[in-house]
Amino acid sequence: MTATPGFGNNLVYLSALIQRRFTQVCADHDLTNAQAQLLCLVKDRPHGMSELGRLLGLAKPGMTGLVDRTERRGLVQRGSSEHDRRACTVSSTPLGKRIGDALYADVAARLPDIADHLPPADRQLLEELVAAVIATTSGPCRADDLPER
Amino acid sequence: MTATPGFGNNLVYLSALIQRRFTQVCADHDLTNAQAQLLCLVKDRPHGMSELGRLLGLAKPGMTGLVDRTERRGLVQRGSSEHDRRACTVSSTPLGKRIGDALYADVAARLPDIADHLPPADRQLLEELVAAVIATTSGPCRADDLPER
């Protein structure tokens, strides 16, 4: 039971606000949301395709397409795995690393805008609570892995 | 300046969590995210196309396509405006109203899951802060309307 009426729907609304702001920041770096999130994941170290699919909530064909498009733009590259010749890793190119770092910094600078109208104390609380929700929630995963109703 | 390091990127991460949970709830009602949001807007009263585009952050051709697809499924219908023969209104069909109401209730019931791991007092605070952010933020709008960097 939730005390605040409409909390669930408020979350969806809040998510739309964040998403729209994020899309705008991505566009300023000439990135789509999906390519931006991929880049942020691989900019510091390579990841396997399956791992990325799990983190991004994408099935295998979705990952293939996303990496295809991002690789075509010269931002990431596929490499072969050490121990499994079926697998491949995705890492950032120098250009991708630069753009990924710039995007990450810009997100940190501009996304907090959405809480600008809160009093400082409330905003501080919100920052802590958001961090707590993220910390206590198992990371993004396939929709299939989330609990049923 | 933000006190909590990574607040901006935490917001993007939180948004992804919410979005994924919402997509799952929509899918259980056989709706896409965009169709679900359209339905929730028109289920109680008709809206004009331009107004919907502004609320959903969609340009005119995007609205035409979304309403086309949703109308094809029998969930909404176009009507003609009283005073302007260029304009049209979008309202829900009885089926669309039923599905929209059910979706809305299900979102209210299931989205709060993401805060389940918070202590009750923190969760209550989060509910209030989310409501405050939404209340103080001008509603969803075209990305063009958001402040530049």
Place this chain on the structure above:
DNA sequence: TATTGTTATACTCTATAACTATA
């Protein structure tokens, strides 16, 4: 046999440009 990733296919979503009809 099971798993990794790709290909094929289809549909939704979103953007821009050009257009029609009305104001």
Place this chain on the structure above:
DNA sequence: TATAGTTATAGAGTATAACAATA
């Protein structure tokens, strides 16, 4: 001329099914 909405076109994202190569 300006506005409401549509059509045309294109690319991105996401899903399922079938497949190839490797484990």
